[in-house]
Amino acid sequence: MAETITRKLMLYFPECETEKPIVYHLVKDYDLIINIFRARVTPEEEGYLVLDVTGTEENIEKGTSFIQSLDIRIDTTQKGVTREEERCAHCGSCVPHCPTNALSIPDRNTMDVEFNTEECIECLSCLKVCPFGAMKSLF
Amino acid sequence: MKTIEQINEKISSGKAVVLTAEEIIDYVDKKGVEQAAKEVDVVTTATFGPMCSSGCFLNFGHSKPKMRITEAWLDDVSAYAGVAAVDLFLGATQLRANDPANIDYPGEFKFGGGHVMEKLIAGEEVQLFGLSYGTDDYPRRELRTTITIDDLNQAIMVNPRNCYQNYNVAVNASDKPIYTYLGYLKPHLKNCGYSSAGQLSPLLNDPYYRTIGVGTRVWLAGAQGHVYSEGTQHSPSCERGVLGVPSEGAGTLALTGDMKQMDPEFVRGVSLKGYGVSLSVGVGIPIPILDEQMLLQTTIRDRDIMAQVIDYSTDYPERTGKVLGNVSYEELKSGTIDLNGSKVKAGGLSSYGKARKIASILAEEIRNGKFTVTQPIAPLPVEQSMNPMKEV
Known part of the structure; x- marks a missing residue:
């Protein structure tokens, strides 16, 4: 079995993308373990989600590509705090x-x-x- | 063994041997008191922490037409105008107008007098708004302008109480969190707050005020200021431990200095959630090593300086006098103290790092002949207690 890694991500949602069940897809489709630290996602407003994703490097890559395909920006520079x-x-x-x-x-x-x-x-x-x-x- | 004059001659010729109150400990361990006392001329001490009893006198020059200001605000922080026409006194703990304070408990206290002082020293623009009733010779009734410290004739800091010799360690024994000037305290003695530079702190290195007195030149946030009086609540009659170092508040100093010469790194407005605003100030005081006894005093180390642990949920506000325990600064600085068998996390409010930096800067200024030591013009009281308030 491939080795799992953990990556901390900050997602920035433009107004339009807040209604999709992103976390569900990350778990279900890409077999990722999600640990949400902090979220502020309000319909009709821009939102933020800070989370740890744990899985194989390949699955994390696929999962992040999926997120990006929804026009959600991913920041790995850890500037939430x-x-x-x-x-x-x-x-x-x-x-x-x-x-x-x-x-x-x-x-x-x-x-x-x-x-x-x-x-x-x-x-x-x-x-x-x-x-x-x-x-x-x-x- | 040495006089102030002899030490100053060495400083002036750039030959003075100067160590910080931290460096002197190992130095004396290595060389012995006798030898070290011959070699070392000055030991520098320092502290950086909230000094609520702070403020400044500002003179703005006269407007045209002239105005006898009777009410004034600097960046919406009220300043005391009950002095001469264009003199104001700004207090560090004054809240900004319309700050909700603790109405929405715990209040955030984001901006106040201390922050205005920091802005002035940083050279930033500050708004002055003034009102008056108008007189024949001072007809103007209202003014609004922006100024920087360069536009002021004088900006003089005063700290009626600074450099507390030692201080309480605050804990919370109740079952709800409390907000104090020593920080946020979790219930059931989960953490404690303290505020002292310990072995670097000025009055812990000269516990009987032998060299520090009225008139002593001090490094006040980068300016050369001085001690103008004993500080308020100066109460040196107390329990003392190793080398006569007090294990409670004890002595205090009243300091003053020219804000135009200060460095904003060492004058910082602080916001204490649920409590209020204040000002953190950096102070450095040189101790001339007159003889072996004076040197010995400066070798005090954190493990020998004790502080009293007080419950700020009941005993402190109710003034019961109860002390829960005693801890050393070595323990406090380790991050965990042992309080009657339980582990309590410790966090400081004063900055040891900044105190170290100040002690080094001052040592360098003395080595370079820029800062000389002084003979006090009057001693500080060594026997004196503090009285509680007289209430009807």
Whole structure:
């Protein structure tokens, strides 16, 4: 059996494509395991969906081609939640609230806070506790 | 062993040996106190964190015709106008007009006095709106204009309470989340908030205020400011541990400096959800190493500095005086503390990274002869307590 991989995707839906059951097709037609982190998909409006897809590389490729065929834009650069580096004061108040350790202090001597977007599940906890407004959400 | 004058001569000739309060620890371990005290001239300390007791005096120059401003807003944040005609005092914790505050709990407090101060120092435009009743010599009744810090005659920061010697560690023992100035606290003691630079913090390195006093020159967000008084709530009579370092709030400093000389990296408006707005300020203070005793004070390390854990859901607001436990800054900085057998996640509100950076910048300025040390013109009280409010 081919090895499975996981990829984090952010889908951007133009207004017209919000009514199709995309996740259903990804599971049913391409045998992908879907883990949705965050979604804002409202009929008649543009929408966003951030999710992990797990499956064989081939199936992920096919699945993403299917999504793109619907004029849905796929972003793999992980910009759903970002950190404005200049605003971050590295106080560390976000760290205890981050459930996945995406925000962490690897070196307790410098106490610098690192943000590993790969680990971020976009729960937005950090946005609520950042005193400097350094953590941003695209939607 | 050394006088302030001798140290300043070395600084002026570019020969001063300067280390940060972090570097000095290993240095003394290696060289011994006696040898290190001979070699080292200055140890730099620093802190960066919310200093709610902050604000600034601004002078705008006169409009034509003149106006005796009686009410004023800067970017919609009310400034105190009960001073001279075109002088205003802007407080860091003042909310923007129409901010819903905690009506929609927990409020977000996105913008306030601290943010206006940050904008001014960053050189950004700020809107001034002023009202007056008009007088014979100051007839104008209303004005609206935009200014930057360069248009002001003076922009002088004042921090009536800064550099708290030590501080509480806040937890929440109740069964609902609470929002405090030490951050969002989950119920059942799940996390704690603290705010101190620990071993780098100025007054923890000079716990009896031997070299830091009224008149001491300080690095205030990049400007050369000074201590103008003891800070409000200065209460040095308290429990003290290793090397006389207090395990509670204790001493404070009142600082002032020219905002036109400041670096916006070290003056930052902060929004504390459910609590309000404030200002984070970076401060650096040099400690002249007059003798071995002074050097020894600067070797204090995180594991020997203790702080009190207080329940901010009941004991803090109700002023019961109850302390749940004591923890060291080494433990706090590790990210998890042990509170009576349970593990509690720890998060800071002050930035140790910025404090380190400030201590290094100040050390470099002293090495380059740009920043000299000062003899205080008056000492800070060493015995003094803080009284609660008199209520009828």
